[in-house]
Amino acid sequence: MSDVVLAGVGMTPFGKFPAATNGSLARAAVAEALADAGVEPPAVEAVFAGNAVAGLITGQEMVRAQVALAGSGIAGVPFFNVENACASASSALHLAVRSVASGQYDCVLALGVEKMTHPDKARSFAAIGTAVDVEAAAAAVAAGGGAPKDRSPFMDLYAAETERSMETLGAEVADFAAVSVKNHAHGARNPRAQYGSEVTLEEVLGSRMVVPPLTLLMCSPIGDGAAAAVVLSAGRARELGVGTPVRVLASVVRSGDPAGRMPPAPSRAATAAYDEAGVGPDDLDVVEVHDAAAPAELAAYATLGLAGTDSPAALLRSGATRLGGRVPVNPSGGLLARGHPIGATGIAQVVELVDQLRGRAGDRQVPGARVALAHNNGGVVGADAAAATIHVLAR
Amino acid sequence: MSDVVLAGVGMTPFGKFPAATNGSLARAAVAEALADAGVEPPAVEAVFAGNAVAGLITGQEMVRAQVALAGSGIAGVPFFNVENACASASSALHLAVRSVASGQYDCVLALGVEKMTHPDKARSFAAIGTAVDVEAAAAAVAAGGGAPKDRSPFMDLYAAETERSMETLGAEVADFAAVSVKNHAHGARNPRAQYGSEVTLEEVLGSRMVVPPLTLLMCSPIGDGAAAAVVLSAGRARELGVGTPVRVLASVVRSGDPAGRMPPAPSRAATAAYDEAGVGPDDLDVVEVHDAAAPAELAAYATLGLAGTDSPAALLRSGATRLGGRVPVNPSGGLLARGHPIGATGIAQVVELVDQLRGRAGDRQVPGARVALAHNNGGVVGADAAAATIHVLAR
Numbered sequence A, B: 001m002s003d004v005v006l007a008g009v010g011m012t013p014f015g016k017f018p019a020a021t022n023g024s025l026a027r028a029a030v031a032e033a034l035a036d037a038g039v040e041p042p043a044v045e046a047v048f049a050g051n052a053v054a055g056l057i058t059g060q061e062m063v064r065a066q067v068a069l070a071g072s073g074i075a076g077v078p079f080f081n082v083e084n085a086c087a088s089a090s091s092a093l094h095l096a097v098r099s100v101a102s103g104q105y106d107c108v109l110a111l112g113v114e115k116m117t118h119p120d121k122a123r124s125f126a127a128i129g130t131a132v133d134v135e136a137a138a139a140a141v142a143a144g145g146g147a148p149k150d151r152s153p154f155m156d157l158y159a160a161e162t163e164r165s166m167e168t169l170g171a172e173v174a175d176f177a178a179v180s181v182k183n184h185a186h187g188a189r190n191p192r193a194q195y196g197s198e199v200t201l202e203e204v205l206g207s208r209m210v211v212p213p214l215t216l217l218m219c220s221p222i223g224d225g226a227a228a229a230v231v232l233s234a235g236r237a238r239e240l241g242v243g244t245p246v247r248v249l250a251s252v253v254r255s256g257d258p259a260g261r262m263p264p265a266p267s268r269a270a271t272a273a274y275d276e277a278g279v280g281p282d283d284l285d286v287v288e289v290h291d292a293a294a295p296a297e298l299a300a301y302a303t304l305g306l307a308g309t310d311s312p313a314a315l316l317r318s319g320a321t322r323l324g325g326r327v328p329v330n331p332s333g334g335l336l337a338r339g340h341p342i343g344a345t346g347i348a349q350v351v352e353l354v355d356q357l358r359g360r361a362g363d364r365q366v367p368g369a370r371v372a373l374a375h376n377n378g379g380v381v382g383a384d385a386a387a388a389t390i391h392v393l394a395r
Helices: A022-037 A064-068 A088-101 A121-131 A134-144 A153-169 A173-187 A201-206 A234-240 A265-277 A294-304 A312-318 A345-357 B022-037 B064-068 B088-101 B121-131 B134-144 B153-169 B173-187 B201-206 B234-240 B265-277 B294-304 B312-318 B345-357
Strands: A004-011 A046-050 A079-083 A107-115 A209-211 A224-233 A246-255 A286-288 A371-381 A384-394 B004-011 B046-050 B079-083 B107-115 B209-211 B224-233 B246-255 B286-288 B371-381 B384-394
Touching: A004 A022, A004 A088, A004 A234, A004 A345, A022 A064, A022 A107, A022 A224, A046 A064, A046 A088, A064 A079, A064 A107, A064 B371, A064 B384, A079 A088, A079 B246, A088 A107, A088 A224, A088 A246, A088 A345, A088 A371, A088 A384, A088 B088, A107 A345, A121 A134, A121 A153, A121 A371, A153 A209, A153 A294, A173 A201, A173 A294, A173 A312, A224 A234, A224 A345, A246 A265, A246 A345, A246 B079, A265 A294, A265 A371, A265 A384, A286 A345, A294 A312, A294 A371, A345 A371, A345 A384, A371 B064, A384 B064, B004 B022, B004 B088, B004 B234, B004 B345, B022 B064, B022 B107, B022 B224, B046 B064, B046 B088, B064 B079, B064 B107, B079 B088, B088 B107, B088 B224, B088 B246, B088 B345, B088 B371, B088 B384, B107 B345, B121 B134, B121 B153, B121 B371, B153 B209, B153 B294, B173 B201, B173 B294, B173 B312, B224 B234, B224 B345, B246 B265, B246 B345, B265 B294, B265 B371, B265 B384, B286 B345, B294 B312, B294 B371, B345 B371, B345 B384
Parallel strands: A046 A079, A046 A107, A286 A371, B046 B079, B046 B107, B286 B371
Antiparallel strands: A004 A224, A004 A246, A079 B079, A107 A224, A246 A384, A371 A384, B004 B224, B004 B246, B107 B224, B246 B384, B371 B384
């Protein structure tokens, strides 16, 4: 895997942009990534594009990337529309990385884009709810008296999981609030974050209750955005004189075991990624994790082995995962504060890590960061994540 | 590419199956393909799954394959949901083939599945209509007085293209009817075809006018179905003692140029595929083409160079593309008679060709077939196909 390089990255600000389309968002992120890499559009040999819900939000069910990138200058080459729920972009990136690692291509574009906002907010929530077995979910909703209209049904799953896992995580509700406080503090330093302000513990705990114990500020928001990465062979990167190439040490995708007999998909992905990268948790300088709700960040500490013999909550309380700590987690603000346009998130994490590894992360720079990890999950089938991806990057 | 083998294929009958789901269809096709290959479900190392419109038909917008294959015995490994409109399955197959060709995997499953029928037929037609830029199409429809409710808006595109191309094809309307007669005659010999009966020229010409000059029997039907292929490295195929392995000589995907400055995507794909396979049109013993409407089969003759210096219509009239002719086209019945559950079609073509190359195609066997080609297109963006794929296979 040492021969694959992320030569350029780009992303739009994340937020609610009523006038934006998947096309306008995608083209902006792609143009920035290509410029960052010093690559002209016609040099792109293939496109792997993640998007999760355009079929339900904009009605563009098919050939999403071909439509979004019409007029971008990238045409004719193979396009693949890739979907794995909230791990769509990282799955697209994985396929891009593998296609270069195999020698098939030297210059590939990975894209994640999502227009999630809709004038009817219930439609956005309903769309998010299709990252599970919708037939089984409909039966459960019918038995339970109807679908929630004021939240993603996913938050109900997160809340139930949270109740089950608080003891394992060593966590109290205040810890979940503290995750949100930390990530909003990080996001306040990220000009592209959806939330640009710090929040206090009291504000998080006092915000509207979504599903106990999760308050609004413990849940990732609905938003729009796109993120892109230019994946080059090491040889092409040398030819182009890419200044600070970021190497891909590992790119791993796993799906869940609906029957729950295997370890959870994110754990299997992490084990495989550490093995592929030849690094361990202690080698990580900076990490982005899938904090779709605040408790999920603590679960990710456990999944990734960041806490050693401590509990995840103890790691959080120690300050190690804050900017300035031993292993900052979610310096971008994470899903909670940077935002979570679901099909874009997996590459947005990688954009942050590339910026960190290149030393251009501004006010949120992790000094001397050399090894970074992105952890991204998508969907739920049975008792497990439908998709789990890990990327390990290094300069 | 000589080191990749299609070791087993399977498909459901194609047709209108109100009680079927994407899951029931997918699991049936996959079980048949695995049994054909002599591979147990846990031996599958990755899944590439094509589906085009589940988000709009069943509501399963995300993690479609993980949901469809829950309970199939394939779990935990990487799953990728791949979409390229009517070329979704062949795009999934391409990624599966490349992932084995690169040495990343030795045993990969490629799947195409589509539940297209819906109690409200207008919903099926509307779903098919999302294989174009839906925003541009909506503007065109608004300008034109509203969307058709009794047909796929795609047929309007095909009709317009037909009017433009009749001279180039050397074709009259009777030739389009003759394509349908031929393919229905082939389909009548295919127990899995949606239409199991022959039709006469008079019946085709006399069937309901959909959009002039296309009558109902010149258009592929709406239907449900799934098709699967087990892709093995040559080494794994030898270990497993696969009896008559079918080699993949070429697997090519191209996207369109919305601006129309490049040659059409299907032509570029065909050129690249012949080059990759090291064969030409004269080497083909049997061909499956994307006859979504009857004129498209004649256009495919030109794209693939099947007619030499003759016109496509002259090739058809010569009988060369009938079973028993020099290069039978669409022995399965093609999209017109076998059926066209859009996300399944690209692999259904390959199922037919593998059966032909293995000499097990029953009443429609092409004697001694050794080299076969599948031609599959998906969507339209601007002036070109959004996706075009070609697979060349040999025994």
